[in-house]
Amino acid sequence: MNIFVLIKQVPDQGAKAGINPDGTIDRAKAKRMLNPFDRYALEAALHARRLYGGTVTAISMGPPPAIEILYEAIAHGVDQAILLSDRRLAASDTLATAYALYCTVRYAGAFDLVFCGLQTTDGDTAQVGPQLAERLQVPQITYCEKFEIDHNEIVARRVIEGGAQTVRCPLPAVVTVANSAPRLAYKTLRGARRVQQLQRDEAERSRVIRTVNLDDIGADPLRCGLKGSPTIVAATEKVGEIGGNCTLYQGKPLQQLVDDVLAAQVIAPELVKR
Amino acid sequence: MSTKQVLVFVEQADGCARPVAFELLGAGRILADKLGAELAAFVACAAAGDLSETLIAHGADRVYVAEHPELAAYRTLPYRRVLIDLIAAMETPPHIVLFGSTTTGRDLAPRIAAYFETGLTADCTELDIGPYEHTNSQDPSKVGLYPDCLYAIRPSFGESLKARILGPWKNPQMATVRPGVMVPLAPDAARTGTVHSVAVRLEETDLQLVVAETLRSMGEQVELQGAEVIVSGGYGLGNPEGFSLMYQLAACFENSAVGSSRKAVDAGWIAHAHQVGQTGKTVRPKLYIACGISGAIQHRVGMDKSATIVAINKDLNAPIFKFAHHGIVGDLYQVIPELIRQLKLQKTPTPDTSNVATHSL
Numbered sequence: 053m054n055i056f057v058l059i060k061q062v063p064d065q066g067a068k069a070g071i072n073p074d075g076t077i078d079r080a081k082a083k084r085m086l087n088p089f090d091r092y093a094l095e096a097a098l099h100a101r102r103l104y105g106g107t108v109t110a111i112s113m114g115p116p117p118a119i120e121i122l123y124e125a126i127a128h129g130v131d132q133a134i135l136l137s138d139r140r141l142a143a144s145d146t147l148a149t150a151y152a153l154y155c156t157v158r159y160a161g162a163f164d165l166v167f168c169g170l171q172t173t174d175g176d177t178a179q180v181g182p183q184l185a186e187r188l189q190v191p192q193i194t195y196c197e198k199f200e201i202d203h204n205e206i207v208a209r210r211v212i213e214g215g216a217q218t219v220r221c222p223l224p225a226v227v228t229v230a231n232s233a234p235r236l237a238y239k240t241l242r243g244a245r246r247v248q249q250l251q252r253d254e255a256e257r258s259r260v261i262r263t264v265n266l267d268d269i270g271a272d273p274l275r276c277g278l279k280g281s282p283t284i285v286a287a288t289e290k291v292g293e294i295g296g297n298c299t300l301y302q303g304k305p306l307q308q309l310v311d312d313v314l315a316a317q318v319i320a321p322e323l324v325k326r
Numbered sequence: 327m328s329t330k331q332v333l334v335f336v337e338q339a340d341g342c343a344r345p346v347a348f349e350l351l352g353a354g355r356i357l358a359d360k361l362g363a364e365l366a367a368f369v370a371c372a373a374a375g376d377l378s379e380t381l382i383a384h385g386a387d388r389v390y391v392a393e394h395p396e397l398a399a400y401r402t403l404p405y406r407r408v409l410i411d412l413i414a415a416m417e418t419p420p421h422i423v424l425f426g427s428t429t430t431g432r433d434l435a436p437r438i439a440a441y442f443e444t445g446l447t448a449d450c451t452e453l454d455i456g457p458y459e460h461t462n463s464q465d466p467s468k469v470g471l472y473p474d475c476l477y478a479i480r481p482s483f484g485e486s487l488k489a490r491i492l493g494p495w496k497n498p499q500m501a502t503v504r505p506g507v508m509v510p511l512a513p514d515a516a517r518t519g520t521v522h523s524v525a526v527r528l529e530e531t532d533l534q535l536v537v538a539e540t541l542r543s544m545g546e547q548v549e550l551q552g553a554e555v556i557v558s559g560g561y562g563l564g565n566p567e568g569f570s571l572m573y574q575l576a577a578c579f580e581n582s583a584v585g586s587s588r589k590a591v592d593a594g595w596i597a598h599a600h601q602v603g604q605t606g607k608t609v610r611p612k613l614y615i616a617c618g619i620s621g622a623i624q625h626r627v628g629m630d631k632s633a634t635i636v637a638i639n640k641d642l643n644a645p646i647f648k649f650a651h652h653g654i655v656g657d658l659y660q661v662i663p664e665l666i667r668q669l670k671l672q673k674t675p676t677p678d679t680s681n682v683a684t685h686s687l
């Protein structure tokens with residue numbers, strides 16, 4: 053089986069470093085990490101290889117430091133990786149991103165399955181997977197939490213509102229993996245050794261982790277980056293500034309405080325159970 | 327037919343529209359009126375029955391109905407095919423197309439947007455129409471004044487910001503909208519509209535994926551969305567037992583439910599079904615009591631449309647005091663038992679306080 057898994061490097065929102073005083077992210081200083089949702093996709097790809105054989109190729113798009121997450125994927129057992137890195141990709145929205153990834157997948161060759169994380173923690177749209185499937189003209193299974201493959205057909209359980217659904221479709225397909233799917237296992241010793249070897253041996257590294265640009269993959273630069281993005285962020289509004297006329301109750305003995313609250317009819321009497 | 331249109335994708339099961347469809351019609355009606363446009367609804371199903379009338383009563387001027395046995399349950403490719411065919415057959419594409427940010431809307435909308443190479447903003451919490459002047463562009467063809475842009479507004483995560491995302495260069499402008507956020511119109515049987523049947527042309531490849539089984543409503547049902555009063559507990563409760571205090575306070579109200587922040591869910595103190603916020607539910611009760619919740623943007627977007635927000639927090643600088651209507655600054659384990667005591671006093675002349683003392687200090 054030829055298995056691809058798409059992964060992305062995102063700012064680590066848990067880390068305080070890189071958060072400006074006004075709450076925005078200083079992307080240059082922010083610590084970066086593998087998108088948490090992609091860990092489930094990685095596990096799904098490795099699981100598919102464990103059961104059905106084949107190779108797993110991790111694909112990422114991002115600036116050169118994104119190679120860190122490709123090393124991480126290799127430490128977990130991924131066979132090889134492709135990093136699409138090109139300045140002309142800056143400010144891509146989901147449509148332009150899905151186009152660039154589509155060109156990368158096409159460049160990487162024939163596939164049986166493409167796994168994607170459900171969404172990213174920085175963009176949070178869950179759109180790239182389905183948009184990629186549209187460009188590849190294949191069926192998609194979104195919110196997948198469990199699957200097996202039987203006679204070139206995938207049978208999957210997907211999450212829906214208040215329940216679950218079992219679907220089946222022939223390969224190839226794009227699968228976005230829900231965060232209720234199995235968690236990523238630990239890095240393997242073999243994987244860690246392999247990363248060490250790649251870090252030492254440049255020739256081997258460029259064989260295993262191919263870094264490509266738009267020209268290499270035959271992508272139209274006009275359909276990438278800002279130019280290829282039909283949407284823009286036109287304005288941002290700081291949320292903390294709205295409202296701000298909260299009536300505060302404080303600095304009084306407890307009983308009196310609560311008296312005041314109830315006397316002000318903060319809690320509408322008709323809502324209270326009689 | 328070249329009337330300007332706002333088109334809403336109607337999610338349905340067994341011929342019954344899901345609540346999000348009515349919410350989208352409510353939001354779509356406002357947008358259509360501002361644009362001087364028609365509000366259209368698109369429904370794909372096996373048999374529409376009287377669904378069209380219901381959609382018209384909820385605000386649609388026009389209903390497009392695609393009926394076919396293969397459209398009974400939602401599946402990406404057949405639904406994709408009929409919706410693309412419908413839009414492509416129009417003389418001018420709809421100005422705006424709206425979907426719910428449900429597992430269905432988030433599955434279908436991106437494929438439609440990619441097909442038409444148009445913009446799609448995810449998970450919006452506010453929509454509006456307004457002008458936009460684009461000046462600074464690497465692409466001169468985009469420069470200009472656009473009078474009728476869709477303002478698709480969504481929280482920008484990890485940053486306490488709301489972003490206004492625009493894509494005025496190409497129609498349709500598309501967005502998915504969080505369920506529970508928009509207000510449906512009161513149904514009015516006197517409203518009129520037209521019903522148009524859509525030709526269904528499915529190809530063999532559209533039918534590759536088969537739904538073998540659908541199971542709904544497993545596990546716990548939490549009626550957060552219908553409750554008039556929500557008592558929500560956060561990480562400030564300090565321990566899972568704190569939620570019993572939440573239930574005691576909720577019990578003081580008619581039609582109430584217990585909610586929570588994500589940190590309390592992640593800590594394993596309460597089930598995810600109770601979570602309010604970006605990755606939980608959006609609620610708009612008459613009264614929302616936030617107990618030991620700091621008020622992070624991801625929580626806020628799920629509850630800031632509540633009619634009255636009361637926050638109980640011991641930290642005067644907690645962000646929740648920036649948008650709550652009333653803030654009680656104090657330890658929730660002192661404030662809430664006293665609140666319960668006084669609420670019960672209000673209702674009974676001879677108070678019985680014996681069962682509220684469990685969590686006082």
Ligand SMILES: Cc1cc2nc3c(=O)[nH]c(=O)nc-3n(C[C@H](O)[C@H](O)[C@H](O)COP(=O)(O)OP(=O)(O)OC[C@H]3O[C@@H](n4cnc5c(N)ncnc54)[C@H](O)[C@@H]3O)c2cc1C
Nearest residue numbers: 560561562587588603604605606618619620624625640658
């Ligand atoms: C992609 C993403 C999605 C998310 N989605 C959601 C979501 O859907 N919903 C959600 O809620 N969060 C969500 N979050 C998490 C969110 O950012 C916050 O971390 C979370 O809301 C914080 O929960 P909290 O307010 O309960 O906890 P904290 O931030 O820890 O706040 C606890 C509060 O309790 C107060 N407190 C402590 N002890 C007491 C006491 N004895 N009496 C009174 N007050 C006390 C403290 O002063 C503090 O203000 C999401 C985050 C991300 C990155």
